[in-house]
Amino acid sequence: MKKKTLLIISFMLILNFMIPNNLIKAQSINYTDIDKHWAKREILEVSALGYMTGSGGKFYPNRKLTYGELLTVAIRALGLEGEAQTLEPTNHLKGIYQIAYDLALVEGDIEKLTPNPSTRVTREEAANVLGRALGVEPPLGHNIIEAKKFKDYNKIAQHRLPYVELVLQKGYMKGKNATTLDPKGYITRAEFAKILSNAIDDLIHYRGITKKIGQISNIELGNITIYNTDGTSNIIGYEGKNQFPVQKDKKIYPPSILKTRDFITYYIDSNGRCIYAELNTKKETVIEGTIREINLTDREIVVWDYNDKRHRLKLDPYINMDQLYFEQEVAITLKGDLVTKITTFDYVDPERDGYIIPGTRFRVGTVLFISNDEVEISTNSGREKFKIDPIYTTIYKKNQRVELFQVKEGDRVLLTFDDIYSPQVSEIKVEDEEKHIAGVMKGKIQLVDERNKEILISQPERLYQGKWIPLSKSNERIKLGTGSIYEGGRKISLQDLNKRKGTEAYIAYENSYGNTSISKMLLKSGSAMEYKDKVQNIDYGVGQLVVDTNSFNIHEGTIVIKDNRLVDPLNLNLNQNVYLVSDLRYGSRGASVISIEDTGIIDDRIDGTRLLVYKGKIEDISDYRLTIGRYNYKTDKEILTSSGFRSNSGSEEFTLTLNTLVYDSQLEQLIPTKAFLDSRYIDLIDIKDKSLRNRIEKGYYKNKPAYMIVKETPYGKEALAINLIPQDQNSYNQTITLDHSTLGEIGDINIDEKTLTLTKVRTYNNLTSRWDYNQDQTLNLKKAVILVNDQPLSLEELYKLRKGAQAYIIKHNDSAKDIPYILLIED
Secondary structure, three states, rough: OOHHHHHHHHHHHHHHOOOOOOHHHHHHOOOOOOOOOOOHHHHHHHHOOOOOOOOOOOOOOOEEEEHHHHHHHHHHHHHOHHHHHOOOOOHHHHHHHHHHHHHHOOOOOOOOOOOOOOEEEHHHHHHHHHHHHHHOOOOHHHHHHOHHHHOOOOHHHOOOOOHHHHHHHHOOOOOOOOOOOOOOOOOOHHHHHHHHHHHHHHOOOOOOOOEEEEEEEEEEEEEEEEEOOOOOEEEOOOOHHOOOEEEEOOOOOOOOHHHOEEEEEEEEEOOOOOOEEEOOOOEEEEEEEEEEEEEOOOOOOEEEEOOOOOOEOOOOOOOOOOOOOOOOOOEEEOOOEEEEEEEOOOOOOOOOOEOOOOEEEEEEEEEEEOOEEEEEEEOOEEEEEEOOOOOOOEEEEEOHHHHHHHOOOOOOOEEOEEOOOOOOOOOOEEEEEHHHHOOEHHHHHHHHEEHHHHHHHHEEEEEOOEEEEOOOOEEEEEOOOOOOOEEEEEOOOOHHHHOOOOOEEEEEEEEOOEEEEEEEEEEOOOOOEEEEEEEEEEEEEOOOEOOOOOOEOOOOOOEEEEEOEOOOOHHOOOOEEEEEEEEEOOOOEEEEEEEEEEOOOOOOOOOOEEEEEEEEEEEEEEEEEEEEEEOOOOOOOOEEEOOOOEEEOOOOEEEOOOOEEEEEEEOEEEOHHHHHHOOOHHOHHOOOOOHHHHHHHOOOOOOOEEEEEEEEEOEEEEEEEEEEEHHHHOOOOOOOOOOOEEEEEEEEEEEOOOEEEEEEEEEEEEEOEEEOOOOOOOEEEOOEEEEEOOEEEEEEHHHHOOOOEEEEEEEEEEEEEEEEEEEEEEE
8 A cells, every 4th residue: 555655646746747837836835844854945946946846735855756757857957848748648758758768868668668657766867867958968088087086986887977977077966975976876856856956057048047146126016126246137026926936044935025135046937027036145245355266167266365264256157257367356245155246446545646555556468578677468458568677576476476587478467566657567476377278179160159158179189299189089168268269360259150160170278277268269271281390481560481491371360389378479489499280271371370399498588597508527616616617638518509519618617506406416415515615614424425425525526527507697607506427428429419408398296216207298309400209208317406497406395396397308328228417497
């Protein structure tokens, strides 16, 4: 008898799902069995919106969900319940199943209605059906991330795993706890109500429902006027047939409970009628501070308040984020966790002509050019030029003060001023690496989602080391973010792009905060051709450059990348090594993608300094001075150039300081700088290593070969690091050809083994005088000295290196083995 009762209840619940929405609104949803239930708010929400309902005044929250209920909810969520009734006028459930089969939500037999409507549903199947109903391409392969965080993820059926992952990534479903998903466990009606509530914003558009958030400004004559947070307003009826349920503190009330100045979230149908509202009774709070992070993809900001606390805030789509920027001073108004208003400040003291509070006048843009005394940025208004002073202007990156040479073309910066009329910049804040270019891909435009500002790319390929490598996924979904789309030199909109489906495109993309978004897209305009050579000529006026004796057109849409940053075509210069992708059309070559291959680490810097690397023999050490000279009577000392080591005649003297790093690569030991300068002033007992103590005591390091890293400034040359190398490297006929220069990016770091992986490797070919692409390399650093932004870094500090930082390595071939001796890093 008990079994029959349960079946009857289940059938009644399925029938209730198919009641038209206007009738559902009219019936009571103040269920008698959810008063103290943890999912009460969500149950009331999905019931009021007509996705789920109960029977006989009860919801049965702890009952297991059945297939009949699950599929009915899915079809209703898609707004197809009317079609189901049309398909099977006398058997609505059969119509539900038919549509579910057609949409591939489940597989089964329409005559037998399989899976059986009364069969209980597992958690993985509930996620699978909901994920398929969304019609979104699920994650595959290495993009399965969230599911693998649970120790029982391998229990998920393989054909359901992608959609379970999709539902987990979107945050609709959580695990039973931090380590257990329980995919084979049966899901309750309350648990599914919670999942539906989390997915509401992505589902309501299928049924023509719009969500609004606003404050009631007036109530009269049976109408409520609401001023919405998105700047719009609505007038909704609330009497008679226009009544709608209002949730307040997890209870349902008639709309008469609403009062002027109440803050509500409400849903209106395609006819403009309100079908449900939720009254926000949480206390209003205001957070004042500065913006420290902006995530356009996930619509999140981090605000650092004046009490030194950080707040991560989610912004609804109605809030315009385009005018927000790093370090902007704001006041955030919240109702609970809901951001209702953002106020920005730009204070000016009216009592003082020309005076402003320091740091409150600012400009935001991308660095176009920068020198020792001037910075030019590209802004929404065009190009703007300002003065900088190495002494007066301070520069910050990642909340730390940095040197001027660490600011690169293409960096996003915030310039602040202390005088309203002065062009003198007082402070430069550089945005972090999250906005750097992660790579370039190409593929075909398959789908354009104007609403969510997303583009689906089919057959995607990534440019890596001069080759197009197919991605593991057949499709790649990319957010537009703040990027731009070009057709030739003309900027186009998403609406224009929607008319160009099937067209190939080049895309410079960034992985901001874990999401892939477009920095710049250029539609492909012809047959592809690729070149790798120096820039031989360039004419900015007519928009042409010459590479490998071929002429190419350049324009605003050309994607130019330098130091992993998107830069302007104006940053192209003569003699730069470039990799160029061209489109040939009607006999004309257009430059589509240009990657500037030079690193710049040993080039002249914008602050008037540069790094020099010498290789020679130490002739004298005294009084904070060091002299190096010839290897021997046949061979001069050498200096590193962009074309490798070259002969450098004569002796040269450099300044040593107590900050100079001195390293014995044979012993793999740091040498105390004072001991290196003059052993007379050192108590040798303080030097614990016996071999090192003996060398210092006997003046071993005079007349010994070494690599030396020197910083040249207008005031002289200072030795930053010295790497003393074995005597047997100083042979007469191997001083040049056995030294190799390598460029790349820092990959994985093994602190215990003192090794790191170098990616995007380029090796200088001494025979052809060109940089050649090479495979990833693993470097053993036990004999190397490391400088990061001119500062020595010990092997115990390898953890400080950032993955992706640019590196310049000098290696010496010793017995057919390349040994790294110098590692220069800019970050």
